[in-house]
Amino acid sequence: MDQIAFLEPRPAVLSRRREIVADLLDLLPEGCLVHEPRELVPFETDAFVSYRRLPLAVALPETTQQVAAVLKYCHRYGVPVVPRGAGTSLAGGAIPQEDAVVIGLSKMSRILEVDFANRTATVQAGVTNLAISDAVSADGYFYAPDPSSQLACTIGGNIGMNSGGAHCLKYGVTTNNLLGVKLVLIDGTIVDLGGKALDAGGLDLLAVVCGSEGQLGIVTEATVRLIARPEGARPVLFGFDTSEEAGACVADVIGAGIIPVAIEFMDKPAIEICEAFAQAGYPMDVEALLIVEVEGSEAEMDAMLASIIEIAGRHGVKVVKECQSATEAALIWKGRKSAFGATGRIADYICMDGTVPLGQLPHVLRGTAEIVAKYGLRVANVFHAGDGNMHPLILFNANDPEDAARAEAAGNEILKLCVDAGGCLTGEHGVGIEKRDLMRHQYSEVDLAQQMAVRAAFDPQWLLNPSKVFPLEGRPAA
Amino acid sequence: MTPIHEPLSEEAAARLVMIAGLSATPFSISGGGTRSLLPATDGAEQLSTRGLNGIVAYNPAEMTMTVRAGTPLEKVEAALAENRQMLAFEPVDLRGVLGSSGIPTIGGVFATNASGPRRFVAGAARDSLLGVRFVNGKGEIVKAGGRVMKNVTGLDLAKLLAGSHGSLALLTEVTFRVLPMPETAVTIVVSNLNDAEATAAMATAMALPVEVSGAAHLPESVRGRFVGGALPDGAATVLRLEGLAASVSVRAQKLADAMAGFGTVSQCDAGLTQRLWREIRDATPYADGTSRPLWRVSVAPTAGQQLVAALRLEAGVDAFYDWQGGLVWLRMESDPEAALLRRYIKAVGGGHATLLRARPDVLAATEIFQPQTDAVTAIQTAVKASFDPAGLFRSRMTG
Ligand SMILES: Cc1cc2nc3c(=O)[nH]c(=O)nc-3n(C[C@H](O)[C@H](O)[C@@H](O)COP(=O)(O)OP(=O)(O)OC[C@H]3O[C@@H](n4cnc5c(N)ncnc54)[C@H](O)[C@@H]3O)c2cc1C
Ligand SMILES: Cc1cc2nc3c(=O)[nH]c(=O)nc-3n(C[C@H](O)[C@H](O)[C@H](O)COP(=O)(O)OP(=O)(O)OC[C@H]3O[C@@H](n4cnc5c(N)ncnc54)[C@H](O)[C@@H]3O)c2cc1C
Numbered sequence: 115m116d117q118i119a120f121l122e123p124r125p126a127v128l129s130r131r132r133e134i135v136a137d138l139l140d141l142l143p144e145g146c147l148v149h150e151p152r153e154l155v156p157f158e159t160d161a162f163v164s165y166r167r168l169p170l171a172v173a174l175p176e177t178t179q180q181v182a183a184v185l186k187y188c189h190r191y192g193v194p195v196v197p198r199g200a201g202t203s204l205a206g207g208a209i210p211q212e213d214a215v216v217i218g219l220s221k222m223s224r225i226l227e228v229d230f231a232n233r234t235a236t237v238q239a240g241v242t243n244l245a246i247s248d249a250v251s252a253d254g255y256f257y258a259p260d261p262s263s264q265l266a267c268t269i270g271g272n273i274g275m276n277s278g279g280a281h282c283l284k285y286g287v288t289t290n291n292l293l294g295v296k297l298v299l300i301d302g303t304i305v306d307l308g309g310k311a312l313d314a315g316g317l318d319l320l321a322v323v324c325g326s327e328g329q330l331g332i333v334t335e336a337t338v339r340l341i342a343r344p345e346g347a348r349p350v351l352f353g354f355d356t357s358e359e360a361g362a363c364v365a366d367v368i369g370a371g372i373i374p375v376a377i378e379f380m381d382k383p384a385i386e387i388c389e390a391f392a393q394a395g396y397p398m399d400v401e402a403l404l405i406v407e408v409e410g411s412e413a414e415m416d417a418m419l420a421s422i423i424e425i426a427g428r429h430g431v432k433v434v435k436e437c438q439s440a441t442e443a444a445l446i447w448k449g450r451k452s453a454f455g456a457t458g459r460i461a462d463y464i465c466m467d468g469t470v471p472l473g474q475l476p477h478v479l480r481g482t483a484e485i486v487a488k489y490g491l492r493v494a495n496v497f498h499a500g501d502g503n504m505h506p507l508i509l510f511n512a513n514d515p516e517d518a519a520r521a522e523a524a525g526n527e528i529l530k531l532c533v534d535a536g537g538c539l540t541g542e543h544g545v546g547i548e549k550r551d552l553m554r555h556q557y558s559e560v561d562l563a564q565q566m567a568v569r570a571a572f573d574p575q576w577l578l579n580p581s582k583v584f585p586l587e588g589r590p591a592a
Numbered sequence: 593m594t595p596i597h598e599p600l601s602e603e604a605a606a607r608l609v610m611i612a613g614l615s616a617t618p619f620s621i622s623g624g625g626t627r628s629l630l631p632a633t634d635g636a637e638q639l640s641t642r643g644l645n646g647i648v649a650y651n652p653a654e655m656t657m658t659v660r661a662g663t664p665l666e667k668v669e670a671a672l673a674e675n676r677q678m679l680a681f682e683p684v685d686l687r688g689v690l691g692s693s694g695i696p697t698i699g700g701v702f703a704t705n706a707s708g709p710r711r712f713v714a715g716a717a718r719d720s721l722l723g724v725r726f727v728n729g730k731g732e733i734v735k736a737g738g739r740v741m742k743n744v745t746g747l748d749l750a751k752l753l754a755g756s757h758g759s760l761a762l763l764t765e766v767t768f769r770v771l772p773m774p775e776t777a778v779t780i781v782v783s784n785l786n787d788a789e790a791t792a793a794m795a796t797a798m799a800l801p802v803e804v805s806g807a808a809h810l811p812e813s814v815r816g817r818f819v820g821g822a823l824p825d826g827a828a829t830v831l832r833l834e835g836l837a838a839s840v841s842v843r844a845q846k847l848a849d850a851m852a853g854f855g856t857v858s859q860c861d862a863g864l865t866q867r868l869w870r871e872i873r874d875a876t877p878y879a880d881g882t883s884r885p886l887w888r889v890s891v892a893p894t895a896g897q898q899l900v901a902a903l904r905l906e907a908g909v910d911a912f913y914d915w916q917g918g919l920v921w922l923r924m925e926s927d928p929e930a931a932l933l934r935r936y937i938k939a940v941g942g943g944h945a946t947l948l949r950a951r952p953d954v955l956a957a958t959e960i961f962q963p964q965t966d967a968v969t970a971i972q973t974a975v976k977a978s979f980d981p982a983g984l985f986r987s988r989m990t991g
Pocket of ligand 1: 704
């Protein structure tokens with residue numbers, strides 16, 4: 115089902131493969147270059163597994179200087195570069211191409227400094243998201259953005275995608291929690307953007323680097339904001355008879371000025387999948403479930419919950435289940451955070467990521483169900499409802515090319531529905547290759563040209579992750 | 593007198609810029625036009641957003657608002673207040689310290705990313721900004737971002753334009769997120785701490801799970817000039833708590849207990865709290881009717897007092913701290929001492945200083961924004977060219 119195109123590999127690069135490998139071997143310490151075809155296989159795709167490309171080679175540098183040396187070399191010889199963290203991108207952001215050198219940050223996984231007085235942590239780009247919170251939790255702090263993939267995904271990848279997570283409703287996504295980066299530009303120049311001081315002294319380049327999907331430079335270090343852990347946190351389950359009621363309840367909670375830490379949504383298929391996997395104690399006799407987490411002191415949580423329960427009552431809530439212990443709370447989150455993995459055990463799936471204005475949730479949920487039914491497919495919805503960030507998981511059989519093509523077509527229709535409802539193609543997973551050719555549905559030619567011009571200001575030759583984000587035609591010439 | 597253009601629509605603005613491009617007429621963009629930072633000799637014509645006025649859409653239930661850039665900030669805040677909502681980042685009003693009288697616009701607020709006390713926990717103006725429409729230097733009308741909370745579709749040009757000080761494009765419309773106003777607020781005051789002790793106390797407060805939403809230190813020299821001298825004698829380290837009344841009183845007790853080890857603790861009620869934080873936001877003690885140089889310095893929270901301590905040995909300075917110590921309002925006796933200040937900023941770990949006020953000749957002769965490294969300047973120049981290839985938009989930010 116190879117429908118999404120990659121750029122044609124540059125013959126001049128392919129024909130020099132042996133030389134390039136030899137040169138890179140010279141530039142890097144032993145054990146830092148992967149180039150045997152068999153050993154390249156683990157790098158041929160990411161979590162958007164329908165597409166694969168073997169890269170020319172994979173560099174696994176240990177220092178910023180080595181990243182700079184490889185980039186400088188690739189820049190000089192016109193070799194495309196694909197930055198890679200843990201390869202958990204759901205949009206194909208980290209999928210390589212045949213003429214590209216992958217620069218993987220996995221060996222740069224040290225926490226460089228934790229500074230509690232200034233509430234910051236400075237880490238290498240290959241550090242996993244969860245490792246940051248783990249390193250500071252004994253002292254009562256955490257790093258807020260918490261993608262479900264946090265055990266595996268890296269902070270460099272989080273910055274690449276401006277990743278979010280369940281708890282971003284209150285604390286914001288990566289860009290709101292990122293203070294600075296060390297960035298290596300395509301020509302090997304190393305720059306520091308931001309730092310422990312807030313705001314930018316000049317143009318806010320950090321803001322545009324975050325979420326740039328590896329197209330503006332390679333992040334080798336990041337300084338992030340730490341937050342004091344709340345006194346307590348309590349997830350509560352709210353079961354509804356229909357998805358529409360649950361969606362309307364979310365809009366009313368937010369509309370009433372109540373901002374819990376998280377409001378997560380699951381429909382019946384998602385509840386069944388997650389419950390079977392995690393035995394989280396989810397109610398099984400409802401069509402839709404909200405996990406609402408409140409935090410603070412006992413008194414604060416009680417007060418906030420009382421208001422939420424009152425609103426839910428107006429929407430015909432059927433079950434309200436408060437957990438009785440920390441173990442139960444952990445299970446509720448385990449069930450939610452393993453939703454994608456658990457789904458992957460029963461079927462192949464692609465995960466959409468459109469975001470819509472809250473008032474549009476019921477409409478878009480209904481539309482999604484209709485689209486999927488039209489294609490004869492099944493869907494499970496599990497997503498960050500509080501900020502309107504939907505994740506329909508479209509189930510299909512990857513061994514059946516027609517089924518796969520139908521899934522892709524249904525996905526595209528759903529994303530267009532999100533844009534038409536006043537939303538966007540992707541709330542947190544990024545454009546990658548997956549949504550690249552839909553960009554024109556959200557942006558005009560002029561809008562896209564402006565973005566591409568900014569992108570080209572950093573990388574005039576379009577060497578960094580070039581097959582991604584922007585439609586392949588109409589790019590400004592080098 | 594330099595000509596002033598006041599296009600009445602986005603299309604008119606775009607046409608104006610396109611035509612200006614033909615004759616290479618440079619523009620200086622102004623909102624409320626409270627004051628131009630460009631020297632009058634620059635030859636740039638003024639492009640004002642005053643004609644781009646009005647709230648386009650406000651959906652309280654979705655907590656978002658779309659507004660034309662030239663809309664007065666007051667009007668936006670009044671509309672929000674009717675629904676008990678607010679801008680989370682507390683936009684500053686510097687008319688007092690600048691001795692100017694214009695009417696700040698919402699476009700000017702985002703173009704300067706000017707954010708008040710809550711910024712260090714709730715984010716800056718840029719963090720509230722969801723989408724923009726703008727006219728670039730080619731006279732094209734461009735949109736970026738959108739109106740939803742989460743959006744990673746392409747490059748985040750909206751945030752890049754926040755704080756660009758009119759150097760890249762003319763913002764014509766902004767869409768931003770708003771928040772519910774807290775039901776109440778109180779301030780815990782710890783008295784008589786020196787700057788170093790205060791910095792330690794603020795860091796301790798921020799480590800507690802009480803959600804401090806303002807942390808400032810007002811040394812003895814300025815304390816009396818806040819809220820008509822209503823704070824207790826001696827330096828005042830002030831910590832704000834906001835939220836539901838029941839929750840605030842519990843947290844206030846907890847915070848007061850934790851602060852008792854640092855000094856004498858007292859509390860301000862909601863009314864005084866509101867006045868106090870407004871005055872901290874607007875640097876009211878320096879609304880002194882003078883043109884003595886005033887800097888806004890951003891460094892790491894623990895570095896603020898180190899910087900001031902070092903400067904005191906070499907120059908006459910008066911200062912107070914916001915953002916847990918990381919925002920220093922610094923008034924110099926006579927010379928701005930830019931070189932000295934920037935050297936010390938580097939020595940305490942980096943950050944940046946913006947000169948907000950000085951005599952016009954001094955303003956013209958001083959680098960008001962923090963100079964960047966050559967490599968960063970090169971990217972800034974390329975980014976500027978990607979919006980404004982002919983360099984029509986003049987601004988002190990990108991030269
Ligand atoms: C360095 C700095 C300087 C400041 N100077 C002032 C000041 O002189 N007066 C004041 O009251 N406050 C100033 N502030 C504080 C804050 O910017 C104001 O409170 C803000 O609200 C001014 O709004 P305005 O409409 O009067 O903008 P103006 O004073 O007219 O403009 C302020 C800046 O923003 C740019 N700008 C304004 N509107 C747009 C737009 N639609 N699109 C693109 N760029 C735009 C201008 O080119 C200028 O660089 C400053 C803050 C900083 C950090
Ligand atoms: C089961 C599962 C659950 C997920 N849940 C969430 C979720 O809740 N929220 C969410 O937002 N995402 C989620 N994701 C998506 C994914 O985990 C995120 O996009 C994550 O940030 C990717 O990190 P990574 O280290 O795997 O990066 P990769 O996939 O390796 O790369 C992602 C992108 O960033 C670029 N990149 C990587 N490292 C760097 C660097 N150092 N410098 C510059 N560019 C770089 C790459 O080129 C690529 O474009 C989930 C994925 C899976 C498989």
